[in-house]
Amino acid sequence: QELLQQSGPGLLKPSQTLSLTCGISGDSVSRNSAAWNWIRQSPSRGLEWLGRTYYRSRWYDDYAESVKSRITISPDTSNNQFSLHLNSVTPEDTAVYYCAREDYDGFDIWGQGTMVTVS
Amino acid sequence: DIVMTQSPDALAVSLGERATINCKSSQSLLYSSNNKNYVVWYQQKPGQPPKQLIYWASTRESGVPDRFSGSGSGTDFTLTISSLQAEDVAVYYCHQYYNTPYTFGQGTKVEIK
Numbered sequence: 001q002e003l004l005q006q007s008g009p010g011l012l013k014p015s016q017t018l019s020l021t022c023g024i025s026g027d028s029v030s031r032n033s034a035a036w037n038w039i040r041q042s043p044s045r046g047l048e049w050l051g052r053t054y055y056r057s058r059w060y061d062d063y064a065e066s067v068k069s070r071i072t073i074s075p076d077t078s079n080n081q082f083s084l085h086l087n088s089v090t091p092e093d094t095a096v097y098y099c100a101r102e103d104y105d106g107f108d109i110w111g112q113g114t115m116v117t118v119s
Numbered sequence: 120d121i122v123m124t125q126s127p128d129a130l131a132v133s134l135g136e137r138a139t140i141n142c143k144s145s146q147s148l149l150y151s152s153n154n155k156n157y158v159v160w161y162q163q164k165p166g167q168p169p170k171q172l173i174y175w176a177s178t179r180e181s182g183v184p185d186r187f188s189g190s191g192s193g194t195d196f197t198l199t200i201s202s203l204q205a206e207d208v209a210v211y212y213c214h215q216y217y218n219t220p221y222t223f224g225q226g227t228k229v230e231i232k
């Protein structure tokens with residue numbers, strides 16, 4: 001059964017870099033019909049898509065304009081996982097962060113969520 | 120960006136009664152090459168990630184009770200719970216995956232009257 005397991009710190013100070021990892025079980029980060037996404041949720045912004053990485057003969061990524069200058073999402077094929085790096089965080093980046101698999105039917109598998117507080 | 124607007128923001132329905140949630144997109148979500156609407160409905164309970172209920176606007180995800188149904192095409196979509204059960208209390212979101220940036224509705228909170 002497919003599973004996404006998130007890991008990473010939940011408390012950051014302003015200007016630090018948020019780094020989260022999403023481990024994949026039961027699937028491959030290199031599967032050429034899937035994409036691997038990060039989404040966050042806060043009371044003020046609701047559910048907000050941040051970006052994704054995916055493999056189609058080579059690696060691609062794309063990002064939300066709101067975070068494009070600060071974000072990197074990258075695969076780690078050796079460990080079958082992908083990561084989120086968001087630099088120069090501010091209190092506005094406080095949210096629950098989710099990783100999610102995108103398949104033909106949308107975001108069908110989600111990680112458990114990580115509450116990240118910037119203070 | 121495609122804007123997804125849900126209505127109402129909150130809904131109180133008696134047990135066994137019908138609940139209807141609407142979602143309107145700012146542009147068509149119908150992909151002409153396969154005639155599919157790239158809309159998903161999620162259910163989210165407190166402390167949990169969203170759970171997928173419906174994809175392609177009207178296809179129920181495996182294991183989802185058949186009291187949940189989705190309809191609509193183009194820019195107007197509906198999620199219907201035909202007979203509300205206590206375990207259906209949650210926030211429901213529509214989501215478009217027609218193109219990036221992917222976007223979500225603001226959510227509709229469903230409660231028991």
